[in-house]
Amino acid sequence: MCHYWRSPCSHRHKFQTRAVNSRGELWEDQKETRAEHVGGPWNDRRMTSGAALSSVPAVWAQDRKARGAFFTPAPIAEFMVRWAVRNALDRIMDPSCGDAAFLLPATHRLAELSSAEIGSNVGASVGAPTVEAAEVAAEASPAIAPIVPSEATVPPALLDASSASGTEYIPHVHGVDIHEPTAMAAREAVAAAGGTAHVTVDDFFNIAPSSRFDAIVGNPPYIRYQGFTGIARTRAREAALRAGVSLTALASSWAAFVIHASQFLVPGGRLAFVLPAELLSVNYAGPVRRFLFEHFGGVELIMFEHQVFPDAEADVVLLMASNYGGRTDSAIIRQVPDEAHLDDDVAPLHWAPSDPTEKWTGLLVEPEAQATLSTLIDRGLFNSLSDWGNTKLGAVTGGNQYFALSPARVKELGLSRRDLVRVSPPGSSHLRGLELSPSGLAALSRAGKSTWLFYPKEPLSRAAAEYVEAGQRAGVNQAYKCKVRSPWYKVPLLAVPDLFLTCMNADTPRLTTNSAAAHHLNSIHGVYLRGDITELGRELLPLASLNSATLLHAEVTGRSYGGGILKLEPREASVWMMPSVALVTEKADALRSVRSTVSAKLAQGKLLEAVTCVDEVLFGSTGTLPAQQLEAIRLARESIANRRTRRGRKNGR
Numbered sequence: 001m002c003h004y005w006r007s008p009c010s011h012r013h014k015f016q017t018r019a020v021n022s023r024g025e026l027w028e029d030q031k032e033t034r035a036e037h038v039g040g041p042w043n044d045r046r047m048t049s050g051a052a053l054s055s056v057p058a059v060w061a062q063d064r065k066a067r068g069a070f071f072t073p074a075p076i077a078e079f080m081v082r083w084a085v086r087n088a089l090d091r092i093m094d095p096s097c098g099d100a101a102f103l104l105p106a107t108h109r110l111a112e113l114s115s116a117e118i119g120s121n122v123g124a125s126v127g128a129p130t131v132e133a134a135e136v137a138a139e140a141s142p143a144i145a146p147i148v149p150s151e152a153t154v155p156p157a158l159l160d161a162s163s164a165s166g167t168e169y170i171p172h173v174h175g176v177d178i179h180e181p182t183a184m185a186a187r188e189a190v191a192a193a194g195g196t197a198h199v200t201v202d203d204f205f206n207i208a209p210s211s212r213f214d215a216i217v218g219n220p221p222y223i224r225y226q227g228f229t230g231i232a233r234t235r236a237r238e239a240a241l242r243a244g245v246s247l248t249a250l251a252s253s254w255a256a257f258v259i260h261a262s263q264f265l266v267p268g269g270r271l272a273f274v275l276p277a278e279l280l281s282v283n284y285a286g287p288v289r290r291f292l293f294e295h296f297g298g299v300e301l302i303m304f305e306h307q308v309f310p311d312a313e314a315d316v317v318l319l320m321a322s323n324y325g326g327r328t329d330s331a332i333i334r335q336v337p338d339e340a341h342l343d344d345d346v347a348p349l350h351w352a353p354s355d356p357t358e359k360w361t362g363l364l365v366e367p368e369a370q371a372t373l374s375t376l377i378d379r380g381l382f383n384s385l386s387d388w389g390n391t392k393l394g395a396v397t398g399g400n401q402y403f404a405l406s407p408a409r410v411k412e413l414g415l416s417r418r419d420l421v422r423v424s425p426p427g428s429s430h431l432r433g434l435e436l437s438p439s440g441l442a443a444l445s446r447a448g449k450s451t452w453l454f455y456p457k458e459p460l461s462r463a464a465a466e467y468v469e470a471g472q473r474a475g476v477n478q479a480y481k482c483k484v485r486s487p488w489y490k491v492p493l494l495a496v497p498d499l500f501l502t503c504m505n506a507d508t509p510r511l512t513t514n515s516a517a518a519h520h521l522n523s524i525h526g527v528y529l530r531g532d533i534t535e536l537g538r539e540l541l542p543l544a545s546l547n548s549a550t551l552l553h554a555e556v557t558g559r560s561y562g563g564g565i566l567k568l569e570p571r572e573a574s575v576w577m578m579p580s581v582a583l584v585t586e587k588a589d590a591l592r593s594v595r596s597t598v599s600a601k602l603a604q605g606k607l608l609e610a611v612t613c614v615d616e617v618l619f620g621s622t623g624t625l626p627a628q629q630l631e632a633i634r635l636a637r638e639s640i641a642n643r644r645t646r647r648g649r650k651n652g653r
Helices: 011-029 031-038 058-063 074-084 103-125 131-138 180-192 230-242 253-262 283-295 367-378 407-413 438-446 462-473 531-544 548-557 570-574 581-586 588-603 607-620 627-648
Strands: 003-006 092-094 159-163 166-169 172-177 196-201 213-218 265-276 296-304 316-324 331-336 349-352 382-384 389-393 420-422 452-454 499-502 511-514 524-529 577-579
Touching: 074 103, 074 213, 074 265, 074 316, 092 103, 103 172, 103 180, 103 196, 172 180, 180 196, 213 253, 230 253, 253 265, 253 283, 253 316, 283 296, 283 316, 367 382, 367 548, 367 577, 367 627, 389 570, 407 462, 499 531, 511 531, 524 531, 524 570, 531 577, 531 581, 531 588, 531 607, 548 577, 548 607, 548 627, 581 588, 588 607, 607 627
Parallel strands: 092 172, 092 213, 172 196, 213 265, 296 331
Antiparallel strands: 003 349, 159 166, 265 316, 296 316, 331 349, 382 577, 389 524, 420 452, 499 511, 499 524
């Protein structure tokens, strides 16, 4: 059981907020001066995307997505830099610097801080270096393009050269990028702003870590495991393993970046990254979550109510981890509407999980609602879907357009019943009610949906053989899934499931009784009920699952995508909270009495009204759950679901 609490503002958070605000005021005061220095308005988007972007060929953008690169909005980059860079002597690195989205504001931040610190600490003693300055000079990193000061009398982070006529203070920043033209643009952008960018062109995971940097900031590439393959993935996993973290083959690129980048921090250093919100929810991120708790004294997260990266598929979270070398048992989260409200004074939520590897999505649920969910489980009223049966992925055809056929297409091809099996059409929009009946499947057929799957028996009929030959001519047999099976045209089907489970949902996952005895493809999951409760589950579990507690837990268990979609994988579905067998058995007659009403509500698209009917049966009529607790669950579900769907609207607004 996780423990967390809400307070108006912790002492630490107040301190940090005041520090950011005070720096923010100084930041604002100097915008005009810096804008004049670099030759353009400070708030111009180009400033954090690289001042030299006008010279960057447009063709470069074509491979940005492949490299997992997206432009970071200027307010986000500036905010994170203000948080991470706190001293004019700070050494800063961006391990995926791109066009200087973070290095440029870091350059200005160092110049800003030095304007006060140099006068009081350095300017009067050009010939008399401080111990700290000497240490900085002695610790130039050989792993990253090193700072080589011309004089050891002032910090190399501030001084580039001196002459008899005076001293010029030049901020130095470090970066790594795999793309030479992009690295060049970053250097030029920082130079135009009056600084020096030492950018190494290499795969970041090729660089051996060395504790040299006070602050590491950036937006690591987000490449899913499907595209994160070969030597690149091998290097990343090996780098994480050297730090004592074992990542699965399913891990996206950002996970290894967090681990490897942290190894470059000095004790007490700070890490500020833009990360996918998957950090909170996916199973492969469990080792990363544990690493953060075990290696940083403070872990803070900022989440957005609206989508702030409109071009990215994933939702994002800002990770700000401080005091490297320490450890903590809790995280702090703040939620703000968008990047324009990053400096708002928002009361933080403290999250102290019993096991940091478990999902952190529960921290978005109010304490009363979270406690109520736990009570329902402790009392045996709810358990998991796995207590009812097993959830399995649907069949992967390798080419639905070829294998999934409409009745008209079947007729055109001259295929017979022996060449086909019944299948729920690709997609899940037709599975929003309580049951897929034979008549319902027939209606889908009449509507032209692909309700047949090409699944010929041996020996092939003449029509089937001709269709196989046509598939080979079209190259269907060369699709990956087809190439690795024999014969290529025989889709590996599972047994007909008892229930269908929708896995991609705009509202909530749905269970549907498979009365049509249709097979399922990988656009949905199949649920195979235990033998002793098959009849009960087929009749009543889809109905009973439409309750507020189950809907709330789906939001916590599943993962949210930038388009507002809630996805539930089989492993996640196995722990999804369901009314227990005992509770459904006890309420069976009452559930049957509301079935027609609930079906009608669902047909009208009135999901929440249908849920209210089921809530009354499961919780209200016999006082199973006090009204206050039920309302807390409903409000918590509404809050987290609205947050998800708001991000799915156009431009996230």
